[in-house]
Amino acid sequence: MDAQMKKGILDACVLAELRGRDGYGYSILKSLSGVVNISESTLYPILRRLEQSHCLTTYTMECDGRLRKYYRITEAGRRKLNDFLVEWQELAAVYNYIRDKTRY
């Protein structure tokens, strides 16, 4: 898959994961690894990029004596997620067109 597309997809996956509730590094990784091919080293740049573009905010909570960094989606993050869905709907329409044309 095209690198640019993949980047966008993974960003959207992380945002979708955090849409319902906040998450931390490990929880996000666990949830996504069933769905997409994502590793620790690919997740970090995504989290950082989303935070930089104000799609996420972070806070730290203490947990059993350790510090855990939580990520929370923002309004901008939700909008970005929505944009992704709209774009891909358009893409799906194009896909269907192509598929139908190559069918017979």
Added chain:
Amino acid sequence: MNKEEFLRYLRHRLRRFPAAEVENAVSYYDELISERVRNERISEYEVVRSLGDPKLAAARCAAEMMADRKQPNAGKGALIILGICLSPVLLPFAIVVFTLYIVLFAVWISLVVSFGATAASALIGGLATIFLGFDPNITLAAVGGGLIAFSVLTALTVLTAKAGGRLIGSISTKTARVIMSRNKEVA
């Protein structure tokens, strides 16, 4: 490699970046490794091994941090300009920019060359008096003066070369940015 070694390695590879950024990356891995050890009941070594090549992890962090740098560097700026000059869409614009570049380079090179040539002639002039064999005092003064002139002019040559290069580089960058922002409207 255990966790500490991995983190130390990461910190070392990212040493050129701002401290806050580096700490961010390091604490991310610190937390992640600890969580995996706890939840998956495997050793630090196994977790770190599963992270793959630490160089790659560091490279990915670095790549993301670099993307932040708002300034495209001078070389990149020049390349963008070249690329745009070759694109049919902005041809009229490109012609103007290209001409400007030729002028800039011509001026730059002529300055460098004239400084360099003057430097060389000063040196040669000074040395020549040795062979023309006149009053030793005059000869010494001429050679000394020649050497001084030579070093000053050489310094000027180098400075002009560097400064000129940097100036053209920054003009490239600024122009590239202007073109990129105009280009966004076109695209």
